[in-house]
Structure formats: C-alpha cells, structure tokens
Amino acid sequence: MFTLETEKPVDYWEVEALYDLCFAPGREALSSYRLRDDVSPVRDLCLVVRDHDRILAGAIRYWPVRIGTARALLLGPVAVHPTHQGEGLGALLMRDSLERAAALGWERVILVGDAPYYSRFGFTKLTAVEMPPPTNPERVLGLELRPGAWEDVAGKVMRDA
Numbered sequence: 128m129f130t131l132e133t134e135k136p137v138d139y140w141e142v143e144a145l146y147d148l149c150f151a152p153g154r155e156a157l158s159s160y161r162l163r164d165d166v167s168p169v170r171d172l173c174l175v176v177r178d179h180d181r182i183l184a185g186a187i188r189y190w191p192v193r194i195g196t197a198r199a200l201l202l203g204p205v206a207v208h209p210t211h212q213g214e215g216l217g218a219l220l221m222r223d224s225l226e227r228a229a230a231l232g233w234e235r236v237i238l239v240g241d242a243p244y245y246s247r248f249g250f251t252k253l254t255a256v257e258m259p260p261p262t263n264p265e266r267v268l269g270l271e272l273r274p275g276a277w278e279d280v281a282g283k284v285m286r287d288a
C-alpha cells in the first residue's frame with residue numbers, strides 16, 4: 128500500500144537522501160542543475176510516494192524554465208528507492224504529476240534522460256532546443272501537454288528567474 132502526496136518542506140532532506148542514493152555522486156554538478164539554482168520548484172508538482180510505514184519510496188520534482196518567451200517544465204529528478212524499483216512507482220509518479228501539470232495549464236515538459244524509459248510516457252527527442260552544455264543532445268526529451276506546444280519553440284533553455 129503506497130500513498131502519493133505533494134512534497135512538504137519537512138520532506139526535503141529525505142528526498143535529497145533518496146536522490147543521493149539513486150544517482151551517481153556529484154549529481155548536482157550536472158548542467159541541468161544550473162537551471163534550478165536559486166529557482167523555486169513547482170511545488171504543486173513535486174510528489175513523494177510513501178509505503179505503509181511512511182518510509183519514502185520515490186520522489187519527483189519539477190522546475191520552471193524558459194526557451195525564449197515559451198515557458199516549460201523541467202522534469203526531474205525522479206527516483207524510486209532500489210528496494211521498490213520495477214513495481215510501477217516511477218510510472219505512478221510520472222503519470223500523476225503530468226496529469227496535474229496539464230490540469231494546471233502547463234503546455235510543455237522537458238527533461239534530460241533515457242529515451243527508452245521516458246518514451247512510454249510520450250517523450251520524444253527535442254531537436255531545436257538546447258540544454259546548457261555539456262548535455263548529450265540525444266538525452267534531451269520533450270512532451271506536449273497541449274498538441275503542438277513544442278512546434279515553434281527553439282533555442283537555449285534558460286533559468287526561469
């Protein structure tokens with residue numbers, strides 16, 4: 128039995144510890160983190176999953192970014208505790224947060240990640256959009272929450288400051 132909730136300030140360090148466990152050391156040196164520096168996350172879309180003992184099993188966070196005048200959501204990090212991977216919690220976090228994002232009027236989502244995982248949620252490679260270097264362009268993926276939302280969007284992804 129799992130519960131899905133929005134992340135509260137009190138959850139912050141527990142989520143950080145989960146990300147440290149799930150990602151390689153130095154994750155915060157990744158260029159995508161420069162888009163998050165000094166910017167508040169989109170609180171309504173940052174979710175945690177807890178098990179029946181209230182132990183954290185997974186988390187997802189989102190940040191606002193801009194490409195020219197177009198606003199987008201930067202998805203991630205998303206992680207599931209190794210003892211719960213493969214149980215569908217990653218998909219639950221992805222699907223629930225993306226539904227909430229659409230309901231809140233967000234039109235487009237970008238992330239840096241493995242296409243074989245994210246394609247199941249509708250993400251495809253974005254060719255006209257540039258993440259801060261060094262980012263492997265093959266890993267820059269986008270999703271339209273409104274049909275055509277990425278069509279005329281091109282250029283560098285910037286912090287929403």
Ligand SMILES: CC(C)(COP(=O)(O)OP(=O)(O)OC[C@H]1O[C@@H](n2cnc3c(N)ncnc32)[C@H](O)[C@@H]1OP(=O)(O)O)[C@@H](O)C(=O)NCCC(=O)NCCS
Pocket residue numbers: 149150205206207208211212213214215216217218219239240241243244
């Ligand atoms: C990626 C992650 C969030 C997925 O969460 P999860 O709860 O294990 O995922 P689900 O149970 O919803 O889905 C499992 C499926 O995803 C696949 N999968 C997991 N990570 C994958 C990856 N990087 N590339 C391709 N497929 C992947 C699994 O093989 C499994 O496939 P199946 O459905 O065919 O059996 C989780 O494995 C994780 O935290 N990994 C470490 C952190 C990380 O790498 N996060 C970002 C990924 S770019």
